[in-house]
Structures are given as C-alpha cells and as structure tokens.
Amino acid sequence: MVxxxxxxxxxxxxxxxxxxxxxxxxHGEPHVMPVCYxxxxxxxxxxxxEKPKQSDRPLKRVRNILETGRAALVIDRYEEDWDRLAxxxxxxxxxxxxxxDPLHAGAVELLRGRYPQYRVMRLEVADxxxxxxxxxxxxxxxxxx
Amino acid sequence: MVxxxxxxxxxxxxxxxxxxxxxxxxHGEPHVMPVCYxxxxxxxxxxxxEKPKQSDRPLKRVRNILETGRAALVIDRYEEDWDRLAxxxxxxxxxxxxxxDPLHAGAVELLRGRYPQYRVMRLEVADxxxxxxxxxxxxxxxxxx
Numbered sequence: 001m002v003x004x005x006x007x008x009x010x011x012x013x014x015x016x017x018x019x020x021x022x023x024x025x026x027h028g029e030p031h032v033m034p035v036c037y038x039x040x041x042x043x044x045x046x047x048x049x050e051k052p053k054q055s056d057r058p059l060k061r062v063r064n065i066l067e068t069g070r071a072a073l074v075i076d077r078y079e080e081d082w083d084r085l086a087x088x089x090x091x092x093x094x095x096x097x098x099x100x101d102p103l104h105a106g107a108v109e110l111l112r113g114r115y116p117q118y119r120v121m122r123l124e125v126a127d128x129x130x131x132x133x134x135x136x137x138x139x140x141x142x143x144x145x
Numbered sequence: 146m147v148x149x150x151x152x153x154x155x156x157x158x159x160x161x162x163x164x165x166x167x168x169x170x171x172h173g174e175p176h177v178m179p180v181c182y183x184x185x186x187x188x189x190x191x192x193x194x195e196k197p198k199q200s201d202r203p204l205k206r207v208r209n210i211l212e213t214g215r216a217a218l219v220i221d222r223y224e225e226d227w228d229r230l231a232x233x234x235x236x237x238x239x240x241x242x243x244x245x246d247p248l249h250a251g252a253v254e255l256l257r258g259r260y261p262q263y264r265v266m267r268l269e270v271a272d273x274x275x276x277x278x279x280x281x282x283x284x285x286x287x288x289x290x
Contacts, residue, residue, distance in 0.1 A: 018223040022167035022177035028213055032167035032177055034221040034232055068173055076179040078163040082262050087179050117227050 003133050004041070005088075008143045012088055013039050013075055017114075021046060021129070022072040023064035023094065031060055035129075036118075037073070038110030044073060044090065045107035046129040047118070061129070065094045071131045077144070086140035092132045099125055148278050149186070150233075153288045157233055158184050158220055162259075166191060166274070167217040168209035168239065176205055180274075181263075182218070183255030189218055189235065190252035191274040192263070206274070210239045216276045222289070231285035237277045244270055 005013065022032045038045040048062060058066075065071065071094035076087035097104055107130075108123045150158065167177045183190040193207060203211075210216065216239035221232035242249055252275075253268045 017225075018221075020165040020167075020177055020179075020219060020221075022165075022175040022217070024169045024173055024175045028169055028173055028215065029236070030167040030169045030175055030215055030217040031236070032165055032217045032219045032234065034165075034219060034223060034230075070173065070175055072167070072175040072177045074165060074177045074179060076163075076165075078179060080162075080262075085179075089177065091174070091176070117225075 003136055005133070005136055009088055009136060009138055010041075012086065012138075012142045016075045016077070019044070019073045019075045021061060021131075022074075023061050024068050024070060025060075025064045026067040031064055033061055035073075036111070036115055038107055038114055040106065040110060042133060043103070044131040044133070045103075045110060046131070047107075047111060047123055048127045048129065062096060062127070065096060065129060069093055069095060071129070073131060077141075084141050084144050086142045086144060087138070088142065089137045090131065090133050090135070092134040094129055094131045096127055097130050098127050103130065104128065148281055150278070150281055154233055154281060154283055155186075157231065157283075157287045161220045161222070164189070164218045164220045166206060166276075167219075168206050169213050169215060170205075170209045171212040176209055178206055180218075181256070181260055183252055183259055185251065185255060187278060188248070189276040189278070190248075190255060191276070192252075192256060192268055193272045193274065207241060207272070210241060210274060214238055214240060216274070218276060222286075229286050229289050231287045231289060232283070233287065234282045235276065235278050235280070237279040239274055239276045241272055242275050243272050248275065249273065
C-alpha cells in the first residue's frame, strides 16, 4: 500500500536537503547513511555514486536492500531551541533501479531540480535506490520556518 | 570488542550536536531517529524522554533494542559544497540502562555538559540507550571546519 504525505509533511520533505537512510542486512544488522534524495509524492529516489569508495563491491546500503528489501528514512530539523525540533519518519519497501527503468529518467530530473551539484554528474548512468512510502510518522514543529 | 575512535573522529563526534540512530526489530524492519548523545570514548548514551509521545508503550527504538540489541549511529555534516561532506558511522551493541546502573550518573553529566537544555530536565530518572562501539567507518572531510 502506498501512503501519501500531507501538505505540511510534503513541504518539510521538499525543503530539507538531506535524509538519513537506515537499512538492515540479512543477519539483522542495522546500517545508516546520510543521503540526498528526490521525492515524487510516493517514492524517494537516492542515487548511488558512480564509484564505491573503497572497493568494487557494492555499497553496504545496496547489498542490504538487495538482501532484505526494506528501508527507513528520517528527515529532521535540529535547532538549539528544542521547541523547533521536528522529524518525519518514512518506512517502506526498497529496491534498486538502473538506467533502463521507466522511473529512472524522472528521478534524474527530480534530483537535478533539487541539487545543482548533480547537473554536472553522470546521474543518467547511476543506479538508484527507490523507497516506496508505506508508513509516515511525524513529530514536532514540521510547519516551522 | 570495544573499538576506539582516532583523534579526528573524536573531535567530529564531540563537535556535532545530533546523530541518527538506526535500530531494527525482530522482524528485520529498520527504524531511524535523530538523537542527542553523550560519548565517553567507548559508548554513546542516548536519553529517553520522560514521556512517550503517543502512548504508554515504550518507544519503537527502545522496543527494537530490547528485541535485537543492535544499533548503528551516523554523525554527519551536510554542506552545499560537497567537498565538505563527511560522515562517521558507528555500529555496535545496544542496551538499555536505568538510573541504578553504574554508568548512569556519568552519562547524565556528559549529556548536561554537551546540552544546556538537559540541565533543567529530569535526566536522573531517565532510561538511556547505551551503544558500545564495535566498528567505526569514516568518510570525507572529517577534519574540516
């Protein structure tokens, strides 16, 4: 089941620049990374860097998704005034897509719209994580400035 | 096995204000939340709010830790200049401690040292998550300003 975000949640997601992606491997070991994302109203798209940092092995987050197919994303605001804290937690199914996937071109466009940095990077050939939103939980001053 | 952070990693941890904590439940479903923390060189301490937000049930992160005993924490810096990105990923064993635990008073002191906000909160009676560092992975400009 695909879950929709409300207007306040959607603006919070659109405004934020970074999310943290939690995945888990087949042995139940959790993992978490900061990620850039695009969001189309139902799915988050997270591009994979062209070159893994240390080896030819796929990144741990990718291997986890191939193993278990689940993800959680948190988008939050931290301020020293704790009345202004807010977070949005998204949970759902995760899978990998490549350039041949029907969703890929739209994801590239979304990402380049959000991040000028991607306009000079070869996103067209990048694999992407797709997280389909199943559950959304929010807390705090999501509608704050 | 407890793993130590090097000096650059330690400064990055001490300087940052928020981490994101990933846990997993007994069904392999990942979860992730922004958290404040104290760090004593070997363990991260994450206090639990006095009052769960919505019900008397323990928070999901607490239930996950009681079920699986594992956690991952990421501390990162996001900047629009992507040459300045950095993250530190910590993985380890997680457990709950209460006010009676020998580590509790030191954790309260650490947290109040880092966060003036906690000085007026009843941390003395708060349960805490303890994450014992087993693996550390870092990437990017950890030594940047």
